[in-house]
Amino acid sequence: MTAGHLVIAPILIPFLAGALMLLYDDRQRRAKLGFGIASTVALLLVAIELLMRSKGDVSGGNDIGFYLLGDWAVPFGIVLVIDRLSAMMLLLTALLAIPTLIYAAAGWHRQGPHFHSLFQFLLMGLNGAFLTGDLFNLFVYFEVLLAASYGLLLHGTGQFRIRAGLHYIAINLAASLLFLIGVSLIYGVTGTLNMAHLARIVPTLAEGDLPLLHTGAAIMGLAFLVKAGIWPLSFWLPTAYMAGAAPVAAMFAIMTKVGIYVILRISMLLFGPSAAGSAGFGAEILIAGGMATILFGLLGVLASQGLGRMAANMILISSGTVLTVTGFALAGGGPEMLAGALYYLVSSTLATGALFLLIEPMSREEGGIAAMLALTADAYGLDEGADDVTGSTLAIPATLTVLGLSFGACLLVLAGLPPLSGFIGKVAMLAPLMAGVTLDPALAWAFLALLLLAGLATLIGLVRTGIQTFWATDGPVPKVLALEIVPVLALIGLMLLMTVLAEDTLRYMQATAEALHAPAIYADGVFAAPRVTEEAAR
Amino acid sequence: MEIVLSLAIGILAASGIWLLLRPRTFQVIVGLCLLSYAVNLFIFSMGRLTLAQPPIMPKGGFVDPELYADPLPQALVLTAIVISFATTALFLVVMMASRGVTGTDHVDGKEREQ
Numbered sequence: 227m228t229a230g231h232l233v234i235a236p237i238l239i240p241f242l243a244g245a246l247m248l249l250y251d252d253r254q255r256r257a258k259l260g261f262g263i264a265s266t267v268a269l270l271l272v273a274i275e276l277l278m279r280s281k282g283d284v285s286g287g288n289d290i291g292f293y294l295l296g297d298w299a300v301p302f303g304i305v306l307v308i309d310r311l312s313a314m315m316l317l318l319t320a321l322l323a324i325p326t327l328i329y330a331a332a333g334w335h336r337q338g339p340h341f342h343s344l345f346q347f348l349l350m351g352l353n354g355a356f357l358t359g360d361l362f363n364l365f366v367y368f369e370v371l372l373a374a375s376y377g378l379l380l381h382g383t384g385q386f387r388i389r390a391g392l393h394y395i396a397i398n399l400a401a402s403l404l405f406l407i408g409v410s411l412i413y414g415v416t417g418t419l420n421m422a423h424l425a426r427i428v429p430t431l432a433e434g435d436l437p438l439l440h441t442g443a444a445i446m447g448l449a450f451l452v453k454a455g456i457w458p459l460s461f462w463l464p465t466a467y468m469a470g471a472a473p474v475a476a477m478f479a480i481m482t483k484v485g486i487y488v489i490l491r492i493s494m495l496l497f498g499p500s501a502a503g504s505a506g507f508g509a510e511i512l513i514a515g516g517m518a519t520i521l522f523g524l525l526g527v528l529a530s531q532g533l534g535r536m537a538a539n540m541i542l543i544s545s546g547t548v549l550t551v552t553g554f555a556l557a558g559g560g561p562e563m564l565a566g567a568l569y570y571l572v573s574s575t576l577a578t579g580a581l582f583l584l585i586e587p588m589s590r591e592e593g594g595i596a597a598m599l600a601l602t603a604d605a606y607g608l609d610e611g612a613d614d615v616t617g618s619t620l621a622i623p624a625t626l627t628v629l630g631l632s633f634g635a636c637l638l639v640l641a642g643l644p645p646l647s648g649f650i651g652k653v654a655m656l657a658p659l660m661a662g663v664t665l666d667p668a669l670a671w672a673f674l675a676l677l678l679l680a681g682l683a684t685l686i687g688l689v690r691t692g693i694q695t696f697w698a699t700d701g702p703v704p705k706v707l708a709l710e711i712v713p714v715l716a717l718i719g720l721m722l723l724m725t726v727l728a729e730d731t732l733r734y735m736q737a738t739a740e741a742l743h744a745p746a747i748y749a750d751g752v753f754a755a756p757r758v759t760e761e762a763a764r
Numbered sequence: 765m766e767i768v769l770s771l772a773i774g775i776l777a778a779s780g781i782w783l784l785l786r787p788r789t790f791q792v793i794v795g796l797c798l799l800s801y802a803v804n805l806f807i808f809s810m811g812r813l814t815l816a817q818p819p820i821m822p823k824g825g826f827v828d829p830e831l832y833a834d835p836l837p838q839a840l841v842l843t844a845i846v847i848s849f850a851t852t853a854l855f856l857v858v859m860m861a862s863r864g865v866t867g868t869d870h871v872d873g874k875e876r877e878q
Contacts, residue, residue, distance in 0.1 A: 363841055369847045376854055380861075388862045389873040395855050396871075399796050401782065401805045402851070406844055410803075410837065414810035419836075711818065 233293040235272045236316055236353035239265050240605050258342040259331050265346060266327055269353070270320035272595065277313040281734065289739060290751025292359070297758050301423040302706030305475075307359035307752055310341025310738040315356040315487055315514060317347035318572055321720060322480055322579050323349055325713030329583050330473040332709035337382035337471065342449075344381070348374035355484050359752055361409050361419040361446075363684055364488065368405070372398050375481060379473045385465035390469035397462045401452040415439045425495040425745045428504060436503050443496065446507060454545045459519040463762045464526065467541065467582075468534030475534070475582040479575050481586030482545045484494035485569065488722050490552050494742040494751075499558060502519055512553030513669060519546030520676045532690050533589065540640055543680045551655060559658075559665055561739035566654030568735040573647035577639040580717035584633055587706045625706045630696040632711070635718045641685040647724040652677060654732060771830055776802035789859045789869050793852065800848040804841050811837035 239612065243265035247258045276381045280289050291308035294300070308316075331732040335341040351371025358364050376398075380391045413419055415438045431439060448459070467478050489512070496506040523542030530536040551559075551567035639648035656677065659670050724731055741747050767850050783795025811834030819835035821827045859869075866873040 325838070362843070366843065369851065373851060373854065376851075376858070380858065383861070383865075385873065388858065388865050392855075392858050392862050392871065395851075395858055396792055399848075399851055399855060400799070402848075403796075403799050406803045407806055410807040410840070413836070413840075482768040535822070578821045622808070 230291070231293070232272060232275060232293075232423055233291050233308050233722070233758065234359065236269055236276075236357065237306075237350055239268050239272070240349040240353065242552060243341045244350065247343045247346065248340070252339050255335060257343075259327070259335065262327050262342045262346060263324065263668055266320060266323045266349070268391070268711040269349065270324060273313065273316040273320045276308055276420065277310075277317050280308055280310050280313045280347065281737075287373070289296040290748060290754075292752055292755040294755055294757060298707070299757055300753050300755055301418055301420045304363045305359045305420065305422075305752060305755065306357045307422070307748070308357060309751070310369065310734070310741055311487070314568070314572070315562070316353055317484070318483075318575060319349065319352050319356070319480055322477065322575065322717075325716045326473045326579070326583070327475045328629075328708055328716075329476070329713040331533040332707045334382070335599070338380075340377070341381055344374050344377040345477070347371075348378060350374075352484060352763060358489060359421050361412065361421065361424075362586055363419075365402070365405055366410060368484075369402065371484070372402070373480070376474050376479070379470050382471050387469045390465045390638070393462050395531075397452065399448040404445050404452075407447035408449065411438060411442030411445065413444060415561065418753075421495055422749040425749040426495050426753075429501050433503060438508055438621075440504060440553045443492070443507065447489060447511075450485040450488045451515065451549075453482065454489060454549060455482050455519065455524040455542050455548055456515045456546070457542075458520065460522065460542055463542065464535050464538035467538040468532065472583055472586040475537075475585075476579040479541060479582060482496060482541055483575055484573060486545055486552070488550050489549065490742065492554065493556055495745045497556060498544075498743060498745050500745065506556050506558065509553045510555035512549050512556065513673075514553075516546045516550030516553055517673060517676055519543075519549065520680050522546075524676075524680040527680075527683045528624055528689040532685065533585045536687050536691065537578060537585065540574075540581070540684060541578050543684070544571070544578065547574075547655070547677060553741070554665060554673075555743070557625075557665065560734065561743050562658035564734040564739035564742065565732060566651060566658070568733055568738055569724075569728075570648070570651030571656055572731075573639055573651050573721055576717050576721050576724075577636050580714050580721075581636045581640070583710070583714050583717070584629065584636065587710055588633070602712050626696055628711055628715075629706065630692070632714045633688070633696070635721065637685065637688040639721050640688065642681040643685070645725065647721045647728070648723060650728045650732075654735075673682045767769070769805065769813065773802045773805050773809070774807070782872060789862065789871055793855055796848075796852060796855065798846075800852070801806060804844055804848075806839050806843060811835075822827055827849050850852055 243261055247261060250258065251256075276291065280291055289309075293306040295304045296305065297303075321343075325633045328438065330341065330345070347372055351367050351369075351374055354367030355364060355371060358367055376395050379394055380387055403688065414425070414430070415435050416424055418424060418427060428439065428588045446501030452459045463482075467475050470478055493508055493512075495508075497504050499505050501507075520543050523539045523546055526542065529537050530539060548571050551563050555561070555564040555567075635646065637643075642648040642652040656674060659665070659674060780795045780797075780799030780802060783791045783798065786792060786795065817831060817833045818834040819838050820847045821829075821832050862873065863869050868875055870876075
């Protein structure tokens with residue numbers, strides 16, 4: 227694939243959109259909303275195009291796209307890399323962002339200043355983290371997305387949010403410092419920060435240097451495991467996620483996946499089966515930690531009283547599952563399980579996102595959130611003025627039915643019941659496991675049991691809440707805006723689409739997992755990147 | 765020189781971690797600052813310890829890298845300083861908001877029962 231400027235577009239589009247929005251104050255909220263939606267739709271189109279390219283329909287292989295920033299030759303400058311995995315994550319981000327933004331238009335974006343700019347900067351950080359091929363650049367994008375997420379978490383203020391935000395920021399600042407220590411240790415040992423270069427250097431390192439490299443990777447891994455919410459580094463997560471405003475929490479559903487993405491990328495590149503002395507480094511930790519996370523999440527789901535905390539614990543289950551499978555893949559479990567886990571990752575992200583969007587309409591009649599919203603609107607001096615959602619105050623009919631059906635779809639996906647995508651994801655993960663891959667059978671059975679138990683706990687927890695809300699209710703039916711339910715239906719439509727197109731999606735995931743098992747594809751692809759000046763000279 | 769630098773990093777990091785675990789927000793923020801100083805020094809030390817040598821090499825011809833300091837950690841430290849400065853400022857704002865809303869500077873937003 228030739229180098230194209232399209233690769234940098236997923237970073238530039240939200241950056242320009244967000245920066246431009248800063249020039250206008252919050253009275254122009256309509257225009258900002260339109261602009262934000264235009265930007266996310268553009269992101270979606272770019273992501274689809276990049277996905278098609280990295281699928282390599284032309285060459286039939288794995289096409290690695292690259293963008294040399296400043297036209298430096300490969301190991302020296304910063305390089306953006308797009309392969310199947312990053313293209314998939316870009317697409318997932320855009321698919322989650324559009325419904326979330328539409329949902330925010332129902333009123334959430336009025337709860338505080340600069341919601342739309344912060345949202346765009348969050349997208350910029352996410353896309354940058356998925357695209358970068360350089361460890362330190364990854365740190366920079368992480369800080370961009372974290373800074374935006376601090377602002378978004380505090381969006382709407384209120385005492386609960388500020389307290390949760392304080393903990394969230396302190397934890398993430400400490401984790402960022404760990405990240406820096408790890409990066410500098412790796413640089414100290416290998417003399418490079420480029421991931422492709424690292425993948426080539428690691429197998430050739432002297433025996434004596436390995437402990438230092440492993441220490442660096444472990445310390446850096448800690449920072450991402452905090453983000454991914456592995457037990458026991460996840461105690462901050464449920465509170466922070468349930469404290470955020472609904473659209474913010476829905477976007478946060480992908481933030482744990484950034485941590486998982488980086489763990490997956492770096493461990494497969496650096497410590498894959500071909501990495502000589504350090505092959506499979508960290509696999510035991512990922513397996514043990516991932517399983518403990520599933521256990522912790524499933525207990526959390528059973529113990530939760532509110533739906534918000536329950537949804538946050540489901541995020542823990544989902545990240546624990548993918549982390550365990552990453553560990554299995556590192557330990558030589560083969561690409562089949564990893565393909566299933568990638569499918570599961572996408573479908574569970576969409577489902578938790580939809581669930582977070584559903585929480586607020588479902589618990590509206592209790593008045594807690596409405597009262598809080600009125601309070602924050604008061605604190606900011608936001609008037610219920612002319613630019614309010616006059617055209618969109620359309621309340622949908624048969625509210626409870628639509629809400630109930632959406633909730634049921636989320637439940638089916640998260641619990642992994644047929645016929646929706648959650649079931650396919652779990653089968654795709656478990657079938658290779660049952661077929662007897664080269665794993666410790668005790669571990670494999672433990673994982674199987676945990677995964678099924680987690681599904682059961684999810685089922686029990688969600689059905690309990692669902693009955694309370696939809697059956698045993700005799701209060702007035704909550705007024706739900708079409709603007710709030712359409713995004714949820716869109717996300718559920720995506721899950722349905724993933725179910726219908728399961729074969730194609732799984733084939734894509736299979737090829738992605740195989741490419742992850744062959745780090746040479748990534749490294750060679752990046753090193754083949756010619757500089758523009760060389761191209762011109764030729 | 766190595767021992768002085770490692771002592772400095774160690775003491776800064778230890779004090780930072782201790783302060784980070786304290787129950788008052790002000791102590792936490794000072795702890796984070798100290799910890800980030802330690803980390804910055806650590807990054808600096810990863811590009812070999814050299815004294816009074818320039819990081820910029822002349823263009824063209826052979827240069828002896830022994831005579832120059834590694835420029836990359838310096839660039840990294842610069843970026844890290846800027847970023848940690850910005851995030852610390854953000855944390856400070858949230859800390860003040862927390863103090864204003866809850867009326868206490870305890871990290872949990874409430875004093876322990878006397």
